Amino acid sequence: MAQSVPPGDINTQPGQKIVFNAPYDDKHTYHIKAIKTTNMRRLGVDPPCGVLDPKENVLMAVSCDTFNAATEDLNNDRITIEWTNTPDGAAKQFRREWFQGDGMVRRKNLPIEYNL
Numbered sequence: 001m002a003q004s005v006p007p008g009d010i011n012t013q014p015g016q017k018i019v020f021n022a023p024y025d026d027k028h029t030y031h032i033k034a035i036k037t038t039n040m041r042r043l044g045v046d047p048p049c050g051v052l053d054p055k056e057n058v059l060m061a062v063s064c065d066t067f068n069a070a071t072e073d074l075n076n077d078r079i080t081i082e083w084t085n086t087p088d089g090a091a092k093q094f095r096r097e098w099f100q101g102d103g104m105v106r107r108k109n110l111p112i113e114y115n116l
Contacts, residue, residue, distance in 0.1 A: 010083055010108055018079065020064045021115040028064040032079075032110070042067050043112065045079060049094045051086060069116055077112035 012032055020028050044063045052058060062079055084098050084105045099105050 010081060010106065012081065012108065012110060014110070017111045017113050018062055019113045019115060022069065024064070024067055024069050024114070027066060030062045030064075032060050032062055042072075043077065043079060049096075051090075051092045051094050053092070064112075069114060074112075074114045077114075079110045079112065081108045081110070082106065 014032060018030050018032065020030065042065045044065070046061045046063070047058070050058060082099065082105055084103055086098060090098075
């Protein structure tokens with residue numbers, strides 16, 4: 001089973017953070033790319049999950065719903081990408097239980113920055 005090998009690194013574009021620019025009276029969507037990979041109420045990601053083959057990539061849309069920037073705490077917003085190896089011979093269909101077993105799960109946090 002592939003679970004005995006630690007999951008490799010994941011790259012994202014952008015690599016460090018996601019920036020949303022004011023005003024926040026309309027929904028904003030930012031596209032990020034997750035590469036080589038085997039929520040907070042105001043932020044959403046589509047697709048929320050999936051399975052990638054080696055060297056495959058996927059574009060994910062990160063959306064920011066409307067909110068009042070003057071009354072919201074914006075300091076700790078982030079998107080977290082989690083990934084793990086799939087079992088040998090697994091179909092290319094996402095299974096939540098892959099993250100609930102004893103295999104290693106890796107995480108990458110992308111902080112969200114709001115330009116006011």
